[in-house]
Structures are given as structure tokens and as C-alpha cells.
Amino acid sequence: MSDFNDDMNDSDDGTMLQKRVDRRRALGILLGGMAAGTQAVSACSPLSAATDEKRELKHLEWQEFIQKHYRRMNESERAETIARLERLAKLRHGEDVTIATTDAQPGVVFGYAFNISKCKGYRSCVEACINENNLDRNADTQYIRIFEMPDGVVDLDHADPTYDHEVPAAGHFYLGTQCFQCANPPCVPVCPVGATWQEPDGIVVIDYNWCVGCRMCMSACPYWARRFNWSAPEVPLEQVNTNQHYLGNRARKKGVVEKCTFCIHRTRAGRLPACAEACPTGARVFGNLLDPDSEIRWVLANKKIFRLKEDLGTEPRFWYFSD
Amino acid sequence: MRRPAVSTVFCITALILAGCQRNDSARAESRPVLPQDTAGKSKLEPGALATVATAPVTEWKGPGKKPFEVTVRTVDPVSSTSRKFGSVTLRTSLRARTPDIAQYPCTSCHLGRAIVMADERVKDAHQNIKPLHPKQTGAACSTCHASDNVELLALKSGERATLDHTYRLCAQCHFSQAEDWASGAHGKRLDGWQGRRVVLGCAECHDPHKPAIEQRIPFRAPLLERPRGQDK
Numbered sequence: 001m002s003d004f005n006d007d008m009n010d011s012d013d014g015t016m017l018q019k020r021v022d023r024r025r026a027l028g029i030l031l032g033g034m035a036a037g038t039q040a041v042s043a044c045s046p047l048s049a050a051t052d053e054k055r056e057l058k059h060l061e062w063q064e065f066i067q068k069h070y071r072r073m074n075e076s077e078r079a080e081t082i083a084r085l086e087r088l089a090k091l092r093h094g095e096d097v098t099i100a101t102t103d104a105q106p107g108v109v110f111g112y113a114f115n116i117s118k119c120k121g122y123r124s125c126v127e128a129c130i131n132e133n134n135l136d137r138n139a140d141t142q143y144i145r146i147f148e149m150p151d152g153v154v155d156l157d158h159a160d161p162t163y164d165h166e167v168p169a170a171g172h173f174y175l176g177t178q179c180f181q182c183a184n185p186p187c188v189p190v191c192p193v194g195a196t197w198q199e200p201d202g203i204v205v206i207d208y209n210w211c212v213g214c215r216m217c218m219s220a221c222p223y224w225a226r227r228f229n230w231s232a233p234e235v236p237l238e239q240v241n242t243n244q245h246y247l248g249n250r251a252r253k254k255g256v257v258e259k260c261t262f263c264i265h266r267t268r269a270g271r272l273p274a275c276a277e278a279c280p281t282g283a284r285v286f287g288n289l290l291d292p293d294s295e296i297r298w299v300l301a302n303k304k305i306f307r308l309k310e311d312l313g314t315e316p317r318f319w320y321f322s323d
Numbered sequence: 324m325r326r327p328a329v330s331t332v333f334c335i336t337a338l339i340l341a342g343c344q345r346n347d348s349a350r351a352e353s354r355p356v357l358p359q360d361t362a363g364k365s366k367l368e369p370g371a372l373a374t375v376a377t378a379p380v381t382e383w384k385g386p387g388k389k390p391f392e393v394t395v396r397t398v399d400p401v402s403s404t405s406r407k408f409g410s411v412t413l414r415t416s417l418r419a420r421t422p423d424i425a426q427y428p429c430t431s432c433h434l435g436r437a438i439v440m441a442d443e444r445v446k447d448a449h450q451n452i453k454p455l456h457p458k459q460t461g462a463a464c465s466t467c468h469a470s471d472n473v474e475l476l477a478l479k480s481g482e483r484a485t486l487d488h489t490y491r492l493c494a495q496c497h498f499s500q501a502e503d504w505a506s507g508a509h510g511k512r513l514d515g516w517q518g519r520r521v522v523l524g525c526a527e528c529h530d531p532h533k534p535a536i537e538q539r540i541p542f543r544a545p546l547l548e549r550p551r552g553q554d555k
Contacts, residue, residue: 113508115508120536121541122539122541122542123541123542123543123544124542126542126545127542140545142545145545146541161544161545162544162545163541163544164541164543164544165540166538166539166540167538167539167540167541168536168538169538267516269515270515270516270517270518271514271515271516271517272512272514272515272516276512277513279511280511280528281511281528282509282510282511282512282523282528285507285508285512286516287507287516288516288517294507294516295506295507295508295512295520296507298506298507298508299507299508302506302508303508321508323500323503323508323509
């Protein structure tokens with residue numbers, strides 16, 4: 001992993017990396033030649049538009065296959081990749097999506113606080129998350145889990161995440177989990193290909209085009225925050241959220257890992273995550289940990305707070321508090 | 324955010340207005356003019372929540388009609404031991420609730436008179452409102468509503484607050500919640516984590532007449548998981 005990072009930092013004079021890029025480039029040139037050939041054929045033959053689209057799709061899929069790691073792309077390569085992904089979304093699913101590559105704001109580290117006195121277990125956050133992040137409706141992927149527990153003890157081993165009755169139930173309280181965007185994320189160093197990393201604003205992200213689906217990160221996460229796509233995610237066309245981010249809620253493929261990104265496409269634009277916005281009880285507090293006047297800092301300084309599995313040293317940026 | 328008595332009051336108001344067409348002009352003149360909220364002018368007690376400035380907000384596209392901006396000052400750090408952040412001043416925006424009264428003017432019945440509880444109309448017009456809160460004072464209308472002008476809230480200090488500033492009334496008893504609300508640990512922030520802080524006022528979520536939270540069916544449970552040790 002560290003070798004990989006070194007490669008990325010000094011890509012100009014790393015000979016190993018140069019070789020790798022060369023091989024990749026050579027592949028691209030080869031494929032480009034193939035594509036040019038097919039285009040020449042299509043230009044002089046009376047083929048239908050559907051066939052052209054099929055050919056374009058094939059071409060773009062090859063281009064996608066040989067694309068660079070997200071962090072190695074320069075500005076023009078990023079723009080090219082985004083244009084390709086947007087076109088692919090149109091060709092594959094008929095979706096007109098906008099994929100952003102907004103970078104982290106300087107001086108911002110996101111933190112989250114969850115009020116276990118206020119949460120009533122309505123699961124409105126779960127619903128909002130599914131819609132916002134284009135989660136697989138077929139496999140019923142959910143990033144957020146709400147646990148129902150009897151009053152008096154936080155015992156997640158005997159908590160019930162599948163409760164299905166009127167809430168709030170008497171004598172019970174509710175605790176929600178999702179990716180905690182740990183400051184010391186155990187899922188990142190175990191990735192054999194460097195497809196997951198932590199951004200400057202604390203969000204742990206995945207390049208879905210680089211992920212090989214080995215699921216090492218899933219076994220490394222002590223909070224079970226990551227989800228695997230056993231099949232290609234299915235989202236009804238009319239329910240697709242077209243406001244997307246490359247590192248966030250864009251279309252995933254079969255065989256890649258995904259996770260909560262604190263709604264990276266919203267929070268980097270100054271908005272609240274969808275779960276915090278949807279919460280009807282105001283149990284979710286989100287903000288900038290580096291801003292001393294923020295609500296999250298007030299909660300951390302004035303409330304009794306705890307985190308899950310603190311002894312593991314993962315330093316989650318997700319706190320629980322009570323009134 | 325619930326307004327239970329809204330439709331009933333509106334219907335009855337419409338009926339009354341229809342029956343008293345000829346008195347309309349006289350009523351319009353006798354309708355008391357809403358005074359401006361006077362909080363900014365009064366001297367602040369230490370630890371008091373106060374409205375310091377009001378200004379129109381134009382860019383907010385929230386669920387309300389005409390939001391306004393208040394500056395809510397949290398508890399004085401000197402007089403409080405639990406404070407860590409000193410005098411935090413959060414520019415806070417709330418939804419204006421006063422314009423809602425124009426749809427259902429209290430004064431079309433009350434006309435500035437004192438509230439007569441025994442009147443049959445009280446039952447008719449406010450049948451959705453059960454006097455449940457606050458229990459400690461017997462839940463009379465006049466505990467919170469000003470008897471001389473029911474469109475205003477009566478504070479214990481003798482001041483009047485408009486319905487925009489419900490937090491001033493609520494904070495008289497629920498002071499710890501008010502502190503949490505002013506600081507961001509209670510209540511609901513709209514819009515975003517950055518920029519203008521737009522929050523919901525007390526009565527947007529809590530029905531002042533019926534504050535207990537009712538049970539309801541949650542969003543569907545996850546399909547794949549079962550609690551540990553319970554294979555179904």
C-alpha cells in the first residue's frame with residue numbers, strides 16, 4: 001500500500017510506474033486503433049443508429065476498462081472520464097446524469113453526532129439514503145442500520161435492526177450506524193490496489209472503477225459499514241438521483257464495494273447529508289469539526305458523548321450523545 | 324408542523340363572516356393592529372434568549388412562506404457553569420408564522436375581548452384542541468395566549484411575543500431544551516451545514532396543545548438481516 005502511494009506521489013520519475021503507465025497507454029493506443037477502424041467501417045456502411053450506439057457503447061466500455069486511477073488523473077483526464085461516464089449512463093440506462101468531481105473544501109473535516117434520546121426509529125433516514133445514493137433496490141442495499149435496544153444498556157449483540165412495529169416502542173431506544181469515516185480507517189490500508197482512501201475532509205471514498213472486489217476492506221471494517229454488489233445494482237429509471245459524484249452515488253458495477261460517503265455530492269456543496277435532512281426528530285447533527293462555532297463542536301463540548309468500539313483506535317468521526 | 328385546528332377554524336370563520344357581511348367594515352377598523360415584537364428594545368437579563376435583530380431573508384427557499392432572520396444569543400457564559408464556548412452568537416433564521424394568521428384571523432371572533440371559556444363557540448371553533456399542556460398550570464388558554472390579543476403570546480415578564488417567537492414562550496419552562504436548541508443540539512437545521520443557519524422553531528415540530536409524540540409505523544425493515552441467534 002505504501003509503495004502504491006509513493007508511486008502516486010512521484011509519478012514523474014518512478015520507473016516502475018512509468019512502465020505500468022506505458023503498458024496501459026499502449027493498450028489504449030491499440031484499442032483506439034480498433035475503435036477508429038470500426039468507425040471507418042460504420043462511416044461507409046448504411047448501419048442503423050442503434051448499431052452505432054452499440055458500437056459506441058463497446059468503445060466507451062473499453063475506454064473505461066483502461067482508465068487511470070482517480071487520484072492520478074489530471075484535469076483534462078478527469079473531464080474526459082466524467083464525459084465518458086455520463087455518456088455511458090445514457091447508453092446503458094437512458095439516464096441523463098451529472099457527475100461532479102468536487103474536491104474537499106479547505107479547512108473542513110466533517111463530523112457527525114447522533115442523539116440517541118431523540119431518535120424514534122422511524123427509519124426516515126434509511127429511506128432518504130436509498131433514494132439519494134441510488135442504492136440497489138433489488139438487493140435492498142442499505143448503508144444505515146437502526147438498532148432497537150431496551151433502555152439502559154448499549155448492547156448491539158442483542159439489538160434488533162429488523163424491528164417492524166409501531167415506533168417508538170415503550171422502554172426501548174434507537175441507535176443508528178453507518179460508515180463512521182474513521183480518522184484511522186482500518187479499511188484503507190488493507191486494500192491491495194489502493195482503490196479506497198481518505199479524502200482531506202475525512203470522507204473515506206472508493207474508486208469504483210479501480211476496485212477489484214476482493215472485499216478485504218469489508219472484513220477489516222469493525223462496524224460492518226461496507227456493502228458489496230453481488231449483482232449489478234438496479235434502480236428504476238424514474239427514481240435515479242441524477243445529481244451524482246464520482247466518489248459517491250454514481251452508478252456502481254457488479255463486483256465492487258460501496259459505502260456511505262456522508263453524501264459527498266451534497267456535503268461538499270454545503271448541504272446536509274440526506275439522512276440528516278430527512279430526520280424528522282432532529283437527532284442528527286452534522287458539521288465542520290474545524291469550525292469552533294459549529295453545532296457539532298458545541299455538542300462534543302457540552303454533551304455526554306461516546307463512540308462505538310473506541311478501544312480499537314479507529315477514531316470514528318461519528319459520536320453518539322444523549323440529552 | 325401540525326396545525327390541527329386549521330381547517331375547522333377556517334370553516335367556522337368563513338361561516339361567521341358570511342353571516343355578518345354588513346359588519347365587515349366596522350370589524351376591519353376595530354381589529355387590533357399587531358404590535359412589533361418588542362424584545363430588541365428590552366434590556367437583556369443574563370441567560371435570556373432574545374431577539375436582537377430582524378431582517379427579511381430573500382434567498383431562503385424553505386418550506387415556509389416569508390422567513391425572517393433573528394439573532395439568537397445563547398446563555399451568558401459568565402453566569403453559566405456548563406458553557407465552554409463563551410458567548411456564541413449564531414445568526415439563525417426561522418420561518419415566519421405570523422402570516423399564517425391572515426388565513427384564520429383570531430380577531431374575527433375574539434375582537435380583542437377577553438377569552439370567555441364558557442362560550443359555546445370555544446368548543447365549536449377549537450374542538451381539535453384538547454387542553455393537555457401545560458398540565459402544571461391547568462392548561463388554560465391564557466397560560467400562553469394573551470387574553471387581550473389572542474394573536475400574541477403572553478410571556479411571564481408581561482411582554483408580548485408574536486407567534487414567530489414561540490421559543491421565547493417555551494423557554495420559560497423548557498430552558499435546557501432552549502439552550503440546546505439555540506446551540507444546535509436540539510431541533511432541526513434546514514438548508515445546509517454551511518452558511519446561514521436556518522432552523523425550525525419550537526411549534527414547527529411540537530404541537531403546543533398536544534406535545535406527546537405518537538407512535539407510527541417506520542419505513543420498512545431491511546430484508547436480509549436477522550438478529551443474531553434468531554434464524555427465522
